[in-house]
Amino acid sequence: MAKLDGVKVIDMTAGKIEKVAYEGAEYVFTQETPKVDDIIRTDGAWSGTVEEGNFYKCVGLDVDGDAKIVTDRDNVTQHYRKHYEVFRKVAIQDPTIEARVGKLESDVATLKDEQGPTSKFKAGDKVRGKRCGFVYTLKSRRPDRDSYGAGLAWTTEEGAVYGWIGENQIELVDEKMLEVGDYIVPLPSAEKCCVTNSDMLLGKVADKTSAYIEIEVVAHKKEGKVGERYAPVAAKHFRKATVEEIVEAKVAMKPKFNVGHYAKVVGRTYLGNIKTGAVVKITKDADDDGDYKIELLDESDHDFAQASSLEKIDADKAAIIDKWAKIGREVDEYKEGDIVSGPGRLSGKFFAGEVDSVGEVLVVRRLDGGFDTMSASKATLIAPVESRVDRN
Structure with a gap:
């Protein structure tokens, strides 16, 4: 609720407004401390967009008892008592002609709004800004801000930057929450995340807790980031990836080969x-x-x-x-019975022998019957156990 439309002045003395009518009720000027639902007439000195002489509803009081109003930018603010006049609703049996006319005009305005341009959204819809990526909850239509470029205007529960947002600037949010295993892509708002941004081409939800998710990087502009895990990240900065986006990201991460590689x-x-x-x-x-x-x-x-x-x-x-x-093994994969040579860790001398047990350090039986050890990475394979003719 911002500036009240349809407030009619029905009594004025020496240029000072004494009584107004709004939606079929009369409000009289009072010097008393304001109350919620009083009508406030501002002098324009308020912070936010407030024009002098406009009327607003009192939506609350601050600790000093000063009125709070919703400005034309849809932000709540308050000011000192000297910067506004207070009008309080009075009980009347027979509304004045002016009050009835004011109520009728308000009803007509509402009817016109209802019969105005057809909106593709409704109050309560969750929408996302196409450029900023922020999620809003639509609150009410704002016909005075409708424009060709932005489209039909809406106010939002969260408060948009300018107090409203156009339908051409938003899109419906998929109400389905992200689940573990979903492939995701970052929204523009992810640029401000401390852990990842649009450099991540594709991610996967590895875990989730409430509004936060853990992400495993599937495709990234930097190859070294693939496989990293980010946690926790606000889920609102990401959306479920389309099939096309998943395919494109995976193709982009495939190794590129040239002749000679x-x-x-x-x-x-x-x-x-x-x-x-x-x-x-x-x-x-x-x-x-x-x-x-x-x-x-x-x-x-x-x-x-x-x-x-x-x-x-x-x-x-x-x-x-x-x-x-060629022998069906990974690099430095030794087996018991292999014949190897290399520097001994115990003796410090170069020797050859049969592998007795394997690991990062090989235990080797020397030709003289004793045992020594050598690092697997420094050993040289002379004969794999499968090629030894002295063993069954």
Whole structure:
């Protein structure tokens, strides 16, 4: 409620208003302390948008007993008693002609508003600002602010920046709350979040508590951010991602390969010639179907694969990974019975022996029957246990 429309002056003495009519009731000037529902006539000195001579309803009192009103910007404010006049409702049996006319005009104005332009929203709707991303609850129509650009105007429960917001500037909010497992994208308001912003292309709700959610980053402009977890974040700064947004974000995060790059096969290949785990080299750019031509490092075979079936690896690590992949193991994956060599951690000397137990530190039985240890990362595999002919 801001400025009251339809207030009629029905009694004035020497230029001073003594009585007014509003919605069929009369209000008389009083010097008493204001009360809630009194009509307040301001002198324009109030903070906020308040014009001199306008009438407002008293909606509350401050600690000093001064009236509080809702200004033309829909913010509640108060001022010293000397900056307003108070008019109090009086009980009357037979309303004056002026009062009846005022009530009739108010009813006509209401009827015109109801029969005015059709709104696509209704009071109580939850809407989101298209540019700011903030969520509002529509309160009431504001016909005096309707415009071609902004559309039909509404006041909001939360108080919009200018006291109103146009229908062309908002969209309905999906009432369904975000749930664990939902893919989400940030709203413009996420730019001010302390943990993430629009650099996150796609996230996933990992957990939730009330109005806050924990986010696992699925796609990000910075590759190093993928997989990070943010908590807690206000859910209002995010919305559920569309199917198109999920696909686009995942495609954007797929590794891009060029001829000469090395990769490890982690999925299906087109011909099936090269199996999962093999190290390959990209020898031809992706074709129209998105398939790259790949070859084994020794050039003994080739195949085709999608980017999703390949895991990019550094060139200087390709040969090492390939050596271990050929025996079906990860790098530095040792087994009991392997023959290894390397510097002993106990003796400090270089020796060879059989692996007795595995871990980050290998326990090795020396050729002389004693035991020593060596770091798995510094050991050299001489013969895997599977290739030893002295064992069954």
